[in-house]
């Protein structure tokens with residue numbers, strides 16, 4: 001069955017704002033402003049994004065619950081914020097305090113729970129090549145089935161990592177990871193950029209009918225990031241899932257606008 005991606009895409013393209021770094025990296029990624037989920041949700045809700053990626057805690061306490069920008073009364077009498085940007089709940093996650101050579105990211109939220117916060121899609125990281133890969137592909141298999149039954153898309157973060165992967169940025173390994181996403185039934189794979197247009201095109205081809213979005217990475221100069229966006233769109237990606245390069249920018253909305261223009265005018 002073809003899953004409908006229209007709730008998290010616009011004209012078939014996607015721009016997701018990732019805000020799960022508090023779990024993956026800790027608040028070292030944040031400053032006084034972007035440490036506040038409401039501020040980042042306001043960026044996500046600006047109209048430039050087709051989805052916001054959150055862990056369950058922020059999904060429940062900020063996206064689905066009361067806040068100062070509340071607009072009406074919810075079922076329990078509590079005020080409800082009505083964000084327009086579609087919610088994507090990340091179902092697994094880990095901290096970087098555990099220095100595992102072979103990473104494993106456990107499932108911390110179910111598809112049903114994600115749906116209860118209003119999720120329009122769910123996400124899951126598989127560290128392809130990790131000694132724990134089998135546990136993650138197994139968990140992913142169940143999630144994929146549950147999401148398909150619920151009629152929502154699954155996005156797989158396909159990150160080649162672990163002692164079996166000497167270089168996680170090797171284009172061949174990234175293409176392999178993208179292909180595994182297709183094989184496992186991911187509707188979209190979120191993968192690193194390979195570093196050059198030709199090898200990235202092969203990654204997109206390897207993903208077949210599974211759509212490709214590119215991860216952001218740590219903050220880089222704006223023009224370099226925009227250039228990378230142009231290249232990946234040219235190579236056939238449907239868009240980006242970006243966090244730090246937007247909400248760590250001095251003017252997040254200005255950057256978001258430039259990225260969106262490249263994606264939709266491509």
Ligand code: FBP
Nearest residue numbers: 018020021024216217218242243244
């Ligand atoms: P960024 O654009 O900030 O890199 O976000 C993308 C993302 O995949 C997040 O969803 C996740 O928190 C983070 O990167 C994981 O980073 P890493 O595992 O490379 O430290």
